[in-house]
Amino acid sequence: MTYLLLFYEYFKTGLFAVGGGMATLPFLYDMSARHPDWFTTAQIADMLAVSESTPGPIGVNMATYVGFQVGGVLGAVIATIGLITPSIIVILIIAAFLRSFRDSRIVQSVFYGLRPASAAMVAAAGLSVAAVALLNSGAAGLALVNWKAVALAAVLLVLTRWVKPTKGLHPILFILASAVVGVVFSF
Amino acid sequence: MMKKLWTLFWTFAKVGVMTFGGGYAMLPILQREVVEKKGWATDEELTDYFAIGQCTPGVIAVNTATFVGQKYAGIAGGIVATLGVVFPSLVIISALAKVITAYAHLAWVQHAFAGIRVCVCVLIFNAVLKLVKGAMKDAWCWGIFGVILVLSLVIDVSPILYVVAAGLAGVVLQAVKGREKK
Numbered sequence: 001m002t003y004l005l006l007f008y009e010y011f012k013t014g015l016f017a018v019g020g021g022m023a024t025l026p027f028l029y030d031m032s033a034r035h036p037d038w039f040t041t042a043q044i045a046d047m048l049a050v051s052e053s054t055p056g057p058i059g060v061n062m063a064t065y066v067g068f069q070v071g072g073v074l075g076a077v078i079a080t081i082g083l084i085t086p087s088i089i090v091i092l093i094i095a096a097f098l099r100s101f102r103d104s105r106i107v108q109s110v111f112y113g114l115r116p117a118s119a120a121m122v123a124a125a126g127l128s129v130a131a132v133a134l135l136n137s138g139a140a141g142l143a144l145v146n147w148k149a150v151a152l153a154a155v156l157l158v159l160t161r162w163v164k165p166t167k168g169l170h171p172i173l174f175i176l177a178s179a180v181v182g183v184v185f186s187f
Numbered sequence: 188m189m190k191k192l193w194t195l196f197w198t199f200a201k202v203g204v205m206t207f208g209g210g211y212a213m214l215p216i217l218q219r220e221v222v223e224k225k226g227w228a229t230d231e232e233l234t235d236y237f238a239i240g241q242c243t244p245g246v247i248a249v250n251t252a253t254f255v256g257q258k259y260a261g262i263a264g265g266i267v268a269t270l271g272v273v274f275p276s277l278v279i280i281s282a283l284a285k286v287i288t289a290y291a292h293l294a295w296v297q298h299a300f301a302g303i304r305v306c307v308c309v310l311i312f313n314a315v316l317k318l319v320k321g322a323m324k325d326a327w328c329w330g331i332f333g334v335i336l337v338l339s340l341v342i343d344v345s346p347i348l349y350v351v352a353a354g355l356a357g358v359v360l361q362a363v364k365g366r367e368k369k
Contacts, residue, residue, distance in 0.1 A: 017244060018244050020241065046303070056275050057272070060273045069284065073281050084245070087244065087246065087249045112357040114350065118350075119315055120334075122314060124335075126311035134308065160309060179299040180302070183295050183298045
């Protein structure tokens with residue numbers, strides 16, 4: 001039964017997450033809210049980090065990880081197949097009339113509205129991760145902010161966006177460096 | 188035919204292993220494997236597939252694999268290429284998840300993940316900026332962005348609802364703008 005549910009959840013994700021692997025993130029939050037026994041929101045951030053640092057497209061890695069978390073290797077296979085089934089169907093249909101799809105005004109209009117929405121949902125998911133990573137739960141006032149974490153975030157932001165020599169580096173390097181900082185300064 | 192499908196599977200498994208992170212990272216690898224080595228698609232076709240893969244549902248890497256596979260070997264090709272691209276993920280993550288779960292209770296592992304989570308925030312932030320750059324055609328798009336952002340933070344409904352509503356809003360807005368032009 002769990003496997004069926006897992007397939008259904010991931011089929012939905014594959015069908016409605018538009019804009020690549022990161023766009024599946026809001027669906028994971030939705031999933032953990034409705035199936036609290038599957039995984040916690042804190043685990044989502046960890047799964048995302050592992051998915052980003054291992055070979056394979058990030059969306060597929062996250063599906064595999066979530067599936068494994070819920071139901072072992074079989075769960076991993078089922079979640080991944082759930083994720084890719086809508087893609088295969090949709091793309092095979094589009095491939096049949098590629099040109100008219102691309103030039104269709106109605107399709108362009110739909111995506112005109114969809115892209116900002118997708119960006120907004122990923123942003124909201126990012127804020128949920130930030131709440132776990134940058135704030136101390138159960139505290140108030142200035143103690144609420146985890147200053148060590150905020151300082152690390154600021155440094156990472158500068159290094160990934162503005163410092164020329166580090167800007168183009170692979171995310172895995174930043175993830176590894178953050179893990180080391182986390183251990184050394186006991187986050 | 189069997190041999191064709193087998194080649195597709197292994198080529199895309201290779202592409203899967205060499206892709207790290209988002210689907211964008213996959214483009215140069217696809218160019219080398221699919222265009223230069225195998226000649227299954229031209230550079231131009233690949234760019235088209237990528238563009239469509241980006242705005243259709245699902246993971247970009249999967250969508251592009253389906254496209255290339257079906258062009259080379261029909262529907263079966265589309266399915267096999269897609270299975271190939273996800274195969275390495277299945278093996279690697281399943282192996283890794285076990286290890287991580289086994290050591291998750293150790294204090295230093297928890298510290299490491301707390302640090303990693305901070306990094307993940309920054310990576311998501313950067314991804315959002317990239318998405319925003321491609322999405323904002325005019326002020327209306329920012330409006331949609333703001334409304335959906337606030338709604339998804341405040342109320343708890345399925346993201347599907349937002350996707351459908353935003354698609355409809357796009358159609359309505361473009362229709363209204365088209366009429367104003369005339």
